[in-house]
Amino acid sequence: MINLEVNLGPLRLKNPVLAASGTFGFGEEYASFFELEKLGAVIVKGLTLRPRQGNPPPRIAETPAGMLNAIGLQNPGLEAFLERELPRLRSINAAVIVNIAGDTEEEYLTLARELSETNGILALELNLSCPNVKEGGIFFGTSADVMTRLIRKVRRVCRLPLIVKLSPNVTDIVELAEAAESSGADILSLINTLKGMVIDVSRRRPLLGNITGGLSGPAIRPVAVRMVYEVYRSVKIPIIGMGGITNLDDALQFFLAGARAVAVGSASFINPYTIPRLISDLQLFMESEGLQSLDEIVGAAQR
């Protein structure tokens, strides 16, 4: 058996396929389909300091080869996560990465501090790119200055590997990626959803309760692949690539563009077994291609 282990800077994973934040809850539901232990890591649903109700429905819309969501970071808050969700994830040996979001710098810092002191968390992913909340989220992810200030402060209190998840809703993602790297990010995740909207023609109103939502699914894959390709050329830190991955070929595009790991998001909604299947397909691919390590193909499409 070929070893799929991968090092992302300071973060060591058993394989390079992760569950993307927001599409996998806290793992409880998918645990009835397969052993979460098999995953490279579960990036849990965006966690905030206090519980969040989320946005009014409808929260979901079908779009060509994809979907819009406007959940609005509904989550039980830090305390319930530490009491209930994390112990459950640890008991089934899941590799846990916690995605954190806040309205203010202080909230990010409190979360980073508290979670750094908790056992059983592999890394933190800074959510600077949620398009569905009024404050915070994307506000921190669209200006290099604001982002730099936040990452520097989080870096000082965070003892875990720090992943920064970038928004595609910017003029130049490379500028943001460079800012994240120089202010202390260990790893970059890209991309989050693209902000979009659907209008219900019969009601002459926006379809979603939140008016706009985040676009995901195969529709955004070419945008995501292009962004990984461009960012890879200008940063040294590893990239977790995501955006519309449904199968091996999709994932290979990301590796070839420069991602050292990939995350699967909305494809899990269509087939809950997408991630374990991708891991075994990747294994078979490496065997048939005679690859000893994925390093041999990471960034191989760069010209």
Next chain:
Amino acid sequence: MLSKARVLKIEEIFSGCFFLQLEEQRIAGDSLPGQFLHVRVADNTVPFLRRPFSIAGASPRNGTVEIIFRVVGEGTRILSRLQKDEFLDCLGPLGTPFSPGKEFPVSILLAGGAGIAPLLFLAGTLAGKREKILVYYGTPNSGELLTPDKFLPPGVDVFLATEDGSAGFHGLVTDLFERSLKDDPGRAEIFACGPEAMLKTLAKKNRSWGFPMQLSLEERMACGIGACQGCAVQAHRENKTGYLRVCRDGPVFNSQEVVW
């Protein structure tokens, strides 16, 4: 949980409304009234999301399971073109089913339009186990009625309402039910499925009627298993008010739980 079910029969009951019978032993054996199947209509990225359909009937003995759907968009249009012996990718059965109480000798089923589907299944499982099963069924007009006798077990009393008066009572099914209200709330329980306006009316009126009442709700869904939080409904449960998931915490809710 994920199965390929073979199409045994697909039939247009009335214009744009289809009855689909599938063969899949595990699903047939596990399904309970109120649960749904999350169906992938095409092996493609368009349409992208699965579509949830209430289970309209299941026979563990025959290994069959049924849904009824109306063509409302691209997903259901593709589904309506299925042919006998083709296979359909089904996730399920999913969701929290109806929970009928043995202490109630009378079951009252209130259906609006395609909301009849889960209630047909429920009536089938209650038949012979209750003193009386009453079905109140409303549609906009007689052209959109499915023949209840064909889908319901014998011994069920059916009362029809159409909004244009072309069959049965002239008006809304909620009004028909209110006029014929005579059952004692201590002896009867209500199960309802239909458009939101109908369920909202029922839930409000039931504050004075006082029946135990279970409602089956509908919402746009992505995962169908409770992970994505997409199908939110505002509700009270366990002394908390917040958004619950129609797919997992429901689709069946007690009428007092839902915040309208």
